[in-house]
Amino acid sequence: MNREDFPMLNQDIVYFDNGATTLKPKVVIEKMMEYYQEYTSNIHRGDYDAAIKTNEAYDGVRKIVAHFVNCKPEEVIFTSGTTMSINTVVFSYMRKHLHKGDEVILSKAEHASNVLPWLKLSEELGVVIKYAPLDSNMELKVESIEKTITEKTKVISIAHVSNVIGDVRDIKAIGKLCSEKGIIFNVDGAQSVPHMKVDFKDSNIDFLSFSAHKMCGPTGVGVLVAKEELMDEMTPLCFGGGMNQTFEVDGSYELKTGPSKFEAGTPPIAEVIGMGEAIKYLEKIGMENIHKNEVELKKFLVSELEKIPNIILYNTNSNSGILAFNIDGVFAQDSSVYLNSYNIYVRAGNHCAKILKDEMKIKNTVRVSLYLYNNKEDVLKLIEVLKRSADIFKVVI
Amino acid sequence: MDSNLRREIILDNYQNPTNRGLVNDDSYLKVNTNSESCIDNLDFMMKIEDNKVKDICFDGEACAISTSASSILIRSLIGKSVDEVRNILENYKKMINEEDYDKDLLGELNVYDTLQPNRKNCALLPSVAIDKMLGSVRDGRKN
Structure with missing residues (x-):
């Protein structure tokens, strides 16, 4: 469907590598060009027309994302992509909240970006990683996760859809299990959010990560949706402009609250705007x-x-x-x-x-x-x- | 070189590679090349005695180009002195990278003189492995 929207398809190719990245529709490319050609400016600081427009466009994407995955706009952090989002979960939140002997449940079918940050944390803190067994079809079922849970389980971190097998995990049931047992539920949505309706709130997800480029959007940008009350307890990985309220020579400083706290420096503005357009495009279909x-x-x-x-x-x-x-x-x-x-x-x-x-x-x-x-x-x-x-x-x- | 002959040589070496299979012998040097640029994953072993390459063998999972290049390269190097091996490897790398090289020195290895850019690393993989093992000889290390 909608093949005419994708300039890449004017070439005689069959593109079957969508798990890696997707093609971009003209509307997304044009939306980004529009920013570059008509209202280039930085966010947060300007009082002139272009800057006001950029601010509105950039922050407006939080509302678009919120509608798309059913969360609050204040829960939407812009990152460089799924990898950065999961690293933020692990090193901004988990590093502070996990202790030696605490257990994290993964599966052996997880992408490197949902294994390596945990291996690093395990090395640092002595956190124990447990792999919930896959069934004979290499799929991860709720029962397997349920059996792997112990009283020491603090986190379940899995992909909604695995990127090799493509099995769709029952995140609603797993989320319910997590909220009943007080376990943090971290979902890698890189292969699901672009392809099906994902409901952050209804699935009791605590953290949800995905990338724009796998859903008709630009490279270099993605999202971490973090439950509001958890976001308050996260320490940013990056410090600098745009994320602080004040800082003084006596060493005191105060950070912003909400998602801006995690977006130090000039963000990929055109890409965020392009991601918003990509989501609108997908929702229209x-x-x-x-x-x-x-x-x-x-x-x-x-x-x-x-x-x-x-x-x-x-x-x-x-x-x-x-x-x-x-x-x-x-x-x-x-x-x-x-x-x-x-x-x-x-x-x-x-x-x-x-x-x-x-x-x-x-x-x-x-x-x-x-x-x-x-x-x-x-x-x-x-x-x-x-x-x-x-x-x-x-x-x- | 005639493209049919080239293909025949490469295919023959892919399907029936020389010295595929590792040996259980501590006197061999050993290296793994888990290619950073692609998914080839080969182990190589080499025995050097009296400054001569007595034996090289390899095993693992790799594409037609990596596997056949390992086979041909191994045949070209066994029996040569360490200096001769270094010279062949250097010329082989130059050929793959489209620089001037000694064509006569490379013999059968000339089948790889016109590779697509994305296959160059496949062909270079065995030479990188053997280079690594020679480097460890120079450094006085065994592995």
Whole structure:
């Protein structure tokens, strides 16, 4: 759907790497250009027309985000992306609130950005990391999390949708569990917020992270939604302009309250404005429609791939637009080089989920990740090229 | 070089690589190359005796270019003196990076003289590994 909105699609390409980043619609690009060409100015300080307009545009995006994921505008912190958001959770909040022996629950299918900050914190504080077991389909179920919880569990930190398997975790049930047991619930929304309706409040989430560039927005910007009462207890990682009230030679200082406290320095203004436009664009299409289109297209993709004998599929059941596969006997990177020669863009590798290999018994896969502009023609082109992959090395070498 | 012949050599070395499989011998130097730029992950082992490369072997998961380059490079280096090995590696790197190099010295390795930019690191991977092991010889370290 809406293919005509994406200038990149004027080229003869099939873009299947949406888990990594998405294409940008013209409205988003134009919205950012408009800031650069018509009202460039910094935020917070100016009294002239352009600066007032920039302020309104920048802060207005908090309301757009709040409406999008059902939180309060005061709970929306702009970051550089999901990685920075999760690092802020771990080092601004958790570092102060966790102690030796406290337990954090993750899964082995988490992205590096939801594992490494915890490993670092564990090294610093002696916090214990527990991995809730995946089921035979490599999916993470509520029951598994429930069984991993002990009286020492302080945090559950998981992706809503995993970036390799694409399983949609039942965050509403997990959130309920967390609020009943007084556990902090940290959700990596990088692969879910762009693709389906996510409800911060209704799912009892404490922290929610996502990136703009994975949802038709620009690179370099993302969001951390932090529950208001938790935000007050967070220490910023960055100090400087725009986040303080006063500071004196005697060493005293006072910081701003609310999200501004975490946005020191000049933020990526054009990108924040672009992100707001991307969200408006997605809401206009409707998150339900986007999700439905992806799930239906994945079913079609799976049914077509299953007809090709030398294709190994890893996650046919998961209810999202992510599919991992391999051509039998071919290294994933060679497969992606092969597909590239037919202008089909996929990703090969471990997809930053490096500990998932222990469970999957396979390190590298080819990943197709779908988005709203993908259609059956894209899938059929992939199928046609894979069907004649017997000559793969003639093409690759 | 004729592109069919080139492909045949690369494919043959990918499917039947020389000295694939590591040995259980402490007298070998050992290095892992978990490529930073891509997903190739190979282990290399090398035995040096009397300033000569007696043996090199490798194992792991990697693409057609990395695997075949490891195979051909290993064959080109076994039996050579450490200085000769350094010279071959240097010329090999120059070829991959499209600089002037001694074509005659490289023999079969010339199959990699025209690589796409995104495959250069694949072809360089075994040379980086062997370089690392030679470096540890120079530094007096074993691993």
